[in-house]
Amino acid sequence: MxxxxxxxxxxxxxxxxxxxxxxxxxxxxxxxxxxxxxxxxxxxxxxxxxxHGLLQGRWWVLILLFREETLESSPSVLADKAGVTRATMTGLLDGLERDGLVQRVYDAADRRRITIRLLPAGQAVLDAVMPDYYRRVRTLMTGLNEDERVLLKSMLGTLRGAADAFA
Incomplete structure (x- = not known):
């Protein structure tokens, strides 16, 4: 880029x-x-x-799975939440599965239906990354007080709402 x-x-x-x-x-x-x-x-x-041996896309998939109470989701839901194509999500899942971080679970009644499960190794990766990530975000954001943060989020939301100007 x-x-x-x-x-x-x-x-x-x-x-x-x-x-x-x-x-x-x-x-x-x-x-x-x-x-x-x-x-x-x-x-x-x-x-x-x-x-930490990660790419943003793979990290986001791990986070999206961790956000689920069951630590599971379908590939299509993950793709929608990540804002990527299903083909892109398939590639991300292939790599995460190859590295033993997630598992594809096939429905016994219909093998076309797949659920993606966060494995303990994937959770361990998040456990290694997230404390450092949160420390760095805290450091980044220390220059803004709470009112400024709320204002910034509001202004960015306004811009996001008008982003179709480039559509």
Missing amino acids: LTVRDLPTPEVLRRFAQRYPDADISGVSTFLTLLRTATELSQMLDAFLAR
Whole structure:
């Protein structure tokens, strides 16, 4: 993924706005800063998880299974909750199963129906990663007080609600 590290100055944005009158300089600057920050945070999370032998997709699947009271879910539900295609989920599950972190459980009456179960080894991976993850998130978020956190979540929700502008 390309990350633009050199964000445009207000002067550069003004030049763009002269050529492209629909440009909202403040909006573009804010959007690019948000995009850059989100990309950098995602890259840092990737690097953190890699030190634990994980990729983000696999980590999320383990978390989604742990969130279930039974520690089980169907591949299609996992795909929907993770926001990936079923084919992508199949690949993630293949790797997790190969590593002994999850198990496919086939329905005795209909072998086409599959449930994915979090295994103790998968739980152990989460147990190793999550305390460090939560410490790092706490450190990241210490610069924002509770009111600022609520405001940030609200503002991000507003943006998410308008994200279909790129659809």
